[in-house]
Amino acid sequence: MCGYGWGNGWNSGWGGGGILMTVLMVVLLVAVIVAIIFAVRYLSGSGSSHHRGGPGLEGMRAEDRLADRFARGEIDEDEFRKRMTLLREHR
Structure with a gap:
């Protein structure tokens, strides 16, 4: 029987594609956070010794x-x- 409730029918639950999309979204979120951290460090000058006044x-x-x-x-x-x-x- 194909109903419209939770767990019934072909399109219920996450399925294989849903898990893949979740993993990809987590990876994308981590990549964005890392990019923001690197951008802030680069712009603030704390990433290299050249910005701190010498070697x-x-x-x-x-x-x-x-x-x-x-x-x-x-x-x-x-x-x-x-x-x-x-x-x-x-x-």
């Missing part, structure tokens, strides 16, 4: 790192001079 520690030369540590007080003058001499000798 990070990875982009610094060894001499610059050493000078930075000396300026912050992590090493004293004697240690700074010894290490700078070693760096210049082993270029």
